[in-house]
Amino acid sequence: MKDYNKENIPLAKVLRKNMTPWEGKLWHGFLKRYPIRFQRQKCIDRYIVDFYCFQAKLVIELDGGGHYNPEAEAYDRHRTQVLQHYGLKVLRFCNTDVDKNFYSVCTVIDDEVKKRI
Numbered sequence: 001m002k003d004y005n006k007e008n009i010p011l012a013k014v015l016r017k018n019m020t021p022w023e024g025k026l027w028h029g030f031l032k033r034y035p036i037r038f039q040r041q042k043c044i045d046r047y048i049v050d051f052y053c054f055q056a057k058l059v060i061e062l063d064g065g066g067h068y069n070p071e072a073e074a075y076d077r078h079r080t081q082v083l084q085h086y087g088l089k090v091l092r093f094c095n096t097d098v099d100k101n102f103y104s105v106c107t108v109i110d111d112e113v114k115k116r117i
Helices: 006-017 021-029 070-085 095-100 102-116
Strands: 039-044 047-053 058-063 089-094
Touching (some): 047 070, 058 070, 058 102, 070 089, 089 102
Antiparallel strands (some): 039 047
16 A cells, blocks of 8 residues: 555545546546546545556546646646656646547556556
């Protein structure tokens, strides 16, 4: 099991119940029924990742507009490095991709899972 901050658990539960529209689309439209188990809002280290697949050691992050400024990009790079330290692969998709290229997003995820298990 990955190290995690137990203080994040209540927030993770709230986030699970209040998914963004894009998280909801990816969860209900693909990941929930995917044959390999994914978890939503998983606590890893001091972070809460959007989606996590233990078997594939894969993290999926959906990024909204707030992620595209220098400070947020630096934070995301550091966060990715911390997650990679645990042997995890991080896939990032912008919300627009989930809206306009949903099939492609699902294909990339499926291909990555198949490569990693």
